[in-house]
Amino acid sequence: MTTVDIQVSALEPGDLVQAKGLSDALGWPYRLEDWIFAHGLGEGLALRQGGRLIGTGMRWNYGPSFATVGMIIVDGAFQGRGLGARLVDGLLEGAGDRSVILNATMEGLELYRRRGFVSFGLTCQHQGIAKPVPASDAACRIGFARDADWPALIELDQIAAGMPRRRLLEALAGCGVASVLRGEDGGVRGYAVCREFGRGHVVGPVVAQSADKAAALIAHAMSGLVGRFVRVNTPALSGLGTWLEAHGLLQVDTEEAMVRGTLPEVSAQARIFALCSNSLG
Structure with missing residues (x-):
């Protein structure tokens, strides 16, 4: 044919x-x-x-x-x-x-470039058998999300992503477990979602104000997964690569982050440190 x-x-x-x-x-x-x-x-x-x-x-x-x-x-x-x-x-x-965002493999780069996509960074795939993680200073303010936390979590995600992802977060609430970082007033200041995916579990999205707080959230999300396979997809500039490798999640691949159009405007209040997946963002 x-x-x-x-x-x-x-x-x-x-x-x-x-x-x-x-x-x-x-x-x-x-x-x-x-x-x-x-x-x-x-x-x-x-x-x-x-x-x-x-x-x-x-x-x-x-x-x-x-x-x-x-x-x-x-x-x-x-x-x-x-x-x-x-x-x-x-x-x-x-x-x-719409502006369109994707993570491209080497095989697809030229195809996307011919259609007006430009690179804006790298996305790193970290995976491996999770090791125990020592508690951080922020650990005392991290716990599992309650049902009442999800509206605030969705609002924080929109600030970090610069686009409305309510449907994605609502779907994650149905299949994943969220770890939440709270401020002194009890409000949601960061989150990490852990769910079954692929060969084991994936941690993402992860939203926080800084890399150390993002690491503390990932550590909490992995606390029940020691000895099990875990994957985290994170921007290369997240500052988490060395920390992830030290705790068993080696970098095994990279993809080129590309956009056709404009990137979302995001706030300094919080940013995305790990993706839900390389496709969903």
């Missing part, structure tokens, strides 16, 4: 078992549950040859001004035919006037 026999259509819930097969072939450790979580929050495109799924791409809209894209996969037998470009172009068309 030629590329004209390959159709682009919406990625449906019934496609996700095949989608997991595509990510398995790349060595990406997504569980079916991870696909379901991501698909439920975004909009997906599928490449199909007859009834067979041969490619995927996802976009997550954060309000009227921003979106992220990711989970862009083309079956190895069909690569080199411009099919990845078809997926990316479809995702960008659906984004409208």
